[in-house]
Amino acid sequence: MVVVEEDAAIDTPIRYASKCPSLCCGCRCNYRVPTLQELFDRDKRLLRSILLVVVLLNIPIGSYILYPFMIFSTWIHELFHGLAALSIGGKIIWLNVYSNGSGLAHTSYPAGAFQKAWVAGAGYQGTAIVGGIMLMFRRTEMGARAGTLILGLEMLFTCLLFVRNIFGLVMLILMGIGLVIAGWRLPPFWVSELVCVSFPRYSIFKGRVFFFHRLCLFR
Numbered sequence: 001m002v003v004v005e006e007d008a009a010i011d012t013p014i015r016y017a018s019k020c021p022s023l024c025c026g027c028r029c030n031y032r033v034p035t036l037q038e039l040f041d042r043d044k045r046l047l048r049s050i051l052l053v054v055v056l057l058n059i060p061i062g063s064y065i066l067y068p069f070m071i072f073s074t075w076i077h078e079l080f081h082g083l084a085a086l087s088i089g090g091k092i093i094w095l096n097v098y099s100n101g102s103g104l105a106h107t108s109y110p111a112g113a114f115q116k117a118w119v120a121g122a123g124y125q126g127t128a129i130v131g132g133i134m135l136m137f138r139r140t141e142m143g144a145r146a147g148t149l150i151l152g153l154e155m156l157f158t159c160l161l162f163v164r165n166i167f168g169l170v171m172l173i174l175m176g177i178g179l180v181i182a183g184w185r186l187p188p189f190w191v192s193e194l195v196c197v198s199f200p201r202y203s204i205f206k207g208r209v210f211f212f213h214r215l216c217l218f219r
Contacts, residue, residue, distance in 0.1 A: 046135075067101075071171055073127065074103040079158060080126025081105035084119045095158065097168035145183045152179030 056062030090109025
């Protein structure tokens, strides 16, 4: 075994007609390919959220507004390093999240090149997976509520089992409780907005970190 530490309500669905000679797909399912206008009408809330996040990432005050989402993205990233270790017979020793937005996953797993690559790459892959799942959850009121509640409970569960630094415990417990309350009590519109903002925030942030980190390596 090797021990390692890894890095620091809802839009209206499109209605599909039974007959669509110009926009149907090639099979016999009668699926009509949506137009750009229909896609925009359905996902305009998500597009506005992505635009807002991009703007906030490029102004000084934006980092303060988006700070909780940065911590959230770090938690997702480090958690998936740990889950990858568990999936190949390893274990999570601890997961820490720090105030500067970095994190550390201390894991143990069987030695080998594949095992090392599997665990090392799981942070960014896990971020994409969670983002895709959250986008599916936001399609319905119940899905948005369920997704927010599950994330909050999972955050509290990881604090109980794995998080060991003071900042990580305090911040993640508060955020976990906040997510549970949001999923349980907030109106559907605001639950959906929370999901819309959180997904592009940590996806864009982690993608930017990954890109610039690799750019520096190849200089």
